[in-house]
Amino acid sequence: MLERLGTERRNNETEELDTMSIQNILRIMNEEDKKVPEAIQKELENVERAVRLVVESFKSGGRLLYVGAGTSGRLGVLDAVECPPTFGTDPNLVKGVMAGGESAFIKAVEAAEDREDLGAEDMKLLNVTSNDTVIGIAASGRTPYVIGALRYARERGASTCTISCNKETAISALADVAIEVDTGPEVLTGSTRLKAGTAQKLLLNMISTVSMIQIGKVYKNLMVDVQPTNEKLVERSKRIIMEATSISYEEASTYYDQSKQNIKVAILMALTNCTAEEAETKLQASNGFVRQAL
Structure with a gap:
């Protein structure tokens, strides 16, 4: 029943798309893209509910699993693979399937x-268990692969969430929390890598980032668990220490080295005048939350 889906309808503003000037096409695409955050705003309550399920999974030793096909699946993988370098997580904590x-x-x-x-x-x-949260992603809301994954996850007792770009979808019926963002018809009919893909990317940004904040991966608005896997990230790490402590670059570099490249430890050393070992003890006692350790 594709013809019933909002993402499959023709956009009245672009019926003569192939005759339009480049400038006019770009203008219309830009105007259509502006509608995406407004559509997401209507679903923020459900996004919050999804985040709470993810955080609960993390705290109970579970995982966040994104499941999708095509563009939706790629966006899930993209978000998942960015978590280890950004938040210092185990690669298995967030996985895209x-x-x-x-x-x-x-x-x-x-x-x-x-x-x-x-x-x-x-x-x-993947041996899905009741500790995991599985998020099915499908612009249409009807992808059989995602439906099969969600059904199995529910049978195993996992928490299930869905992200779709239509209303009252098949995958929503299999979710503890259904996020349905009505992005409407695409500029290029049926090309859901456009507005629908943008909506999915924004939602995944929200879910993973806010979940990581809730488990202590952020101090103030700084990425204090970022992994220094290249020269740029080493320099970023030192700047984070500077920002968090108001010390000089040279001092930040010294603490960074003494902490064995652990930003959280370096911050605590600088702010509490303690040794690296004492800082590590404080962090363990606070479950990794810098503010609580301070």
């Missing part, structure tokens, strides 16, 4: 999304 496997990220495996059994099988291989 997409129809067709890892190879589908760079080359479409379109038929894979049509099989519910493949979604269930991937969840089984």
Whole structure:
């Protein structure tokens, strides 16, 4: 029933898209994109509920699993792989799972999304448990692969959330929390990598970032668990220490080295005049929250 989906309808403003000037096309795309944050705003209460489920999973030793196909699956993988370098998390804490496997990220495996059994099988291989939160992502809200994954996750007692860009969707019926953002018809009919994809990316940004804040990965508005995997991130780490403590670059570099490149430890050393070992003890007692350790 694709014709009933808002994401599949034709956009009245772009029926003559192939005859428009480049400037006019860009203007209309920009105007359409502005509608996305407004549509998300209407779903913030459900986004909050989803975040609370994710945080509960993290605190109970569970994981956040994104499941999708095509653009939706790639966006889930993209958000997941950014968590370890940004927040210092274990690669298994947040995982993106997409129809067709890892190879589908760079080359479409379109038929894979049509099989519910493949979604269930991937969840089984990941040994989904009641401690996990599984978020199914599908612009249409009807992708069989996602439906199969969600059904299996529910059978295993996992918390389930969904992100779709239509209302009253099939995947929503399988969710503890359903986020339905009505992004409407695309500039290019049916190309849900546009507004729908933008909405999904914004929502994933919200869910992962806010969840990480809730488990102590942020002090003030600073990424205090960022992993210094390259020269840029080493310098960023030192600047974070400077910002958090109001000390000089040279002092920040010294604390950074003494802390064995641990930003949280360096901040505590600078602000409480303690040793690296004492700072580590304070952090353990506060479950990694810098503000509580202070």
